[in-house]
Amino acid sequence: MKGAIDFYFDFSSPYAYFAAMEIDKLGEKHGLPVHWRPILLGAIFKKTGAKPLLQTPLKGDYAQHDLERTARLIRLPFALPVNFPFAALAACRAYYWIRREDEGLAKSFAKNIFKAGYQMRLDISDPQTVIDLSSALGLDSGRTGPALQSESVKEELRNEVSFAEQRGVFGSPFFIYEDEPFWGYDRLPTLDAWLTQKGW
């Protein structure tokens, strides 16, 4: 039992997109599974008083600049998604629905959502885009559409958001390894060092 990394994120978080392209490699390096747990930060932001990053005066301009600079540094295609910021309700529900059958497939789906949104500028806030991307992975679109409206899937997402908040998650991306929290894409090297040194 070596534990696992929980990767919390909001699909509407550009820094989560960067992290999503790297976190599984970090898990492999340390022989640890990475559990992806998409959440909706809107409700948590209400409690912390946080505003959507790019809409904050001064900080928003800086963040826009820093995102583009970071993307160039790590050589990753990057554009702000259309309809940004958005509530990624359909994508989150689809993720947990797919995860019931296959966590690996759910991760592939989540990565495709990120790429569709931040590389291809497809409207990932649109349930139809979500259904199309799940179909492309071989899922039956006749089942995905209704699944996004099913009470049990809605409930599962609500539970995930509530559990995340209980664990102290307040931003995206957010990593938890054996109750040790790491917030932000910038903290990936810290998480890496923590796993290497087994804490300090």
Place this chain on the structure above:
Amino acid sequence: MKGAIDFYFDFSSPYAYFAAMEIDKLGEKHGLPVHWRPILLGAIFKKTGAKPLLQTPLKGDYAQHDLERTARLIRLPFALPVNFPFAALAACRAYYWIRREDEGLAKSFAKNIFKAGYQMRLDISDPQTVIDLSSALGLDSGRTGPALQSESVKEELRNEVSFAEQRGVFGSPFFIYEDEPFWGYDRLPTLDAWLTQKGW
């Protein structure tokens, strides 16, 4: 003309304390002067809607944990100052007053303020502590006290805060190299890479 690094900070920012212990070494590495520019973030926070870090729900608990974890990692003594968070009015004014005569001496004073607050838990919000620390550097306490109340020193600080805001400074620590902004202690490695690669 190789430019310079402007180091903006609020004495009431623990991450600025970490940065203050490292930034001059980074400047030396790249052969660049580092200009320390203490500011008061209170007025800027009102515009961005930011709350003092440790008073923010969820985020505050995380920050407290992250500060202690970071201090252990870099092996730096660390405690939250008394009366935290505080408005570092006297320390800022003293800095700019000392800088008029000697920027190097002003930097030594600022470092001592940080160490007094974050290592020795002296009350650095207290003008008397500020006067004592400047006296310890050889400054005439009979001049420092009145200087902290002089209109021209007050005006200089106001101008610095206003100029910082014009340049997009919204947090602490904040570094600017030739108009390129870097926010946060976590961005020091990015600034280092930027200076090495001459941008990207």
